Amino acid sequence: MPLTDAKIRNTKPGPKPAKLADGGGLYLEVRPTGAKLWRYRYRIAGKENLFAIGEYPSIALAEARAEHGKARALVKQGVHPSHNRQAERLSNQAASANTFEAVAKEWISKKSPRWTAYYSRQVTRFMQSDVFPYVGKLPIRSVTSAHLLEIVRRIEGRGAETVALLVRQWSSAIFRYAVATLRADGDPAAALKGAIHRPKVEHHKPLSRSEIVTFLEAVDKYGGYRTTVIALRLMLLTFVRTVELRKGEWSEFNLQDAEWRIPAERMKMREPHIVPLSEQAVVLLRELQTYTGGRGLLFPNYRNPKECMTATTLNRALERMGFNGKGSIGFSAHGFRATASTLLNEMGYRSDVIERQLAHSERNKVRASYNHAEYMEERRSMMQDWADFLEDPMRNKGKSTGVTTRARRPG
Known part of the structure; x- marks a missing residue:
């Protein structure tokens, strides 16, 4: 006769274990300690086995019957319920580990x-x-x-x-x-994919010729650290990425040969990059040596000299000078690259030379196989002409600049 909840509750433990059968091999074992345990007896390949379902009342009669039904289905397939439970436990443990x-x-x-x-x-x-x-x-x-x-x-x-x-x-x-x-x-x-609207890309605003004049005047009057002024001028002269300048080390510079070799690990494209230094850039770097030449970094952080200048230092300086922030033209330190690219193209330099000096990625894989010294003579000439141009950005406005022939577009 099938079990009932009332019969289970009213069964008291005796001196020996007692079994209350429910049918189909499912029974409740009542131990002398008072524990009531659900058990399922079954046979596979002629051998009798016992599967422990759990303890009453944690597992009620209805739950025990449901688990019994699952176990019987496994037995019909020749699978031991205990083996299946172990596999599920391992699977759950793996799932928990693989969050x-x-x-x-x-x-x-x-x-x-x-x-x-x-x-x-x-x-x-x-x-x-x-x-x-x-x-x-x-x-x-x-x-x-x-x-x-x-x-x-x-x-x-x-x-x-x-x-x-x-x-x-x-x-x-x-x-x-x-x-x-x-x-x-x-x-x-x-x-x-497509669930988020891609915002319109806002390219870094370049400075116009007249704004370069205003910028250089503002830099001359800037009352902050001299090293920050030198950093801003070098950004304009070399148009490297901000992080490349901030993390620059003196060991990368050869002022005698007017050359800066940036290692691959600091470059966005993971390739070493050469920056030819104009006479004006070398003068600034020699001045900077008097401030930081005894240290590894060009621009150490004033609060933590073992670290470099923070990413916000240059933009804060631009903000104080009125070039960045609310009500300004919105010029950031990244805009030096856009400024050089725009004006050098206007001045007639070959785009390949400009792009190589900007260390932009080369989409053509054959061309990309060229080394980082590609167009070096043209780049040296262009960088010096750029520095000379910055001394008077308004001269020859709208006319041929008379730049070095080797660096200009053919024709």
């Missing part, structure tokens, strides 16, 4: 050696602040498109559309890595 955060950090560690330090910090920071708090602890297989959509919408809602796009791209890469390492079945982030 989204764990796989993401593994992906970052694999990829970061090929990234710049800045990019590595960027990926880590945004994943930690915008993604891990919401899905980091979930098994990666249980993270859905809906989870990720909520995350990127939240980021977009605070006005950071570019960050939202990056987070979707990084998440997609993490899922692809998880699929490749057999820890995910698909990429739910792929379904979100």
Whole structure:
């Protein structure tokens, strides 16, 4: 006769274990200690086996019957219920170990050696602040498109559309890595492509000729550190990326040969880069040597000399001079590159020479195989002509500048 809850509750422990049968091999064992244990007796290959379902009342009668039904189905397939439970436990443990955060950090560690330090910090920071708090602890297989959509919408809602796009791209890469390492079945982030509106790219504003004049006058009157003034002038003369100048080291410079060799690890394209130095740039660097020449860095941080000048130092100086910030023309330190590119093109220099000096990526792989000294003589001439031009940006306005023939476009 099948068991009832009342019969189970009213059965008292005796001096010996007692078995209350429910049918189909399922029974409740009542021990002298008062423990009541669900058991399922079955046979596979003619051998009797016992499967421990759990303890009453943690597992009620209805639950015990449901588990019994699952176990009987496994037995019919020749599978031991205990073996299946062990496999499920191991699977759950693996899922718990393979959380989204764990796989993401593994992906970052694999990829970061090929990234710049800045990019590595960027990926880590945004994943930690915008993604891990919401899905980091979930098994990666249980993270859905809906989870990720909520995350990127939240980021977009605070006005950071570019960050939202990056987070979707990084998440997609993490899922692809998880699929490749057999820890995910698909990429739910792929379904979100197009869900975030890509903001219009705002290119860095260049200075016009007249604004260069105003800028140089403002630099001369700037009351901040002299090293900051030198940094601003060198940015205009060399038009390197801000980080390349800020992290510059004296060991990279040969002032005798008027040359600066930036190592590959500090370049955006991961290739070494040569900057020919004009006479004016060498003069500034020799002055800078009197301030920081005894240290490794050109521009050490005043608060922590072992670190370089912060990324905001130059923009803060531009803000104080009225070139950046509210009500200004919106010129940032990155705009020096746009300024040089725009005016050098106007002045008739070959675009290949300008692009090589800007260390831009070469899309043509055959051309990209050329070394970093490509067009060096033309670049040296152009950099000196550029420095000379900056001494009087308004001269010959709208006319041929008379630049060195080797550096100009043919014809």
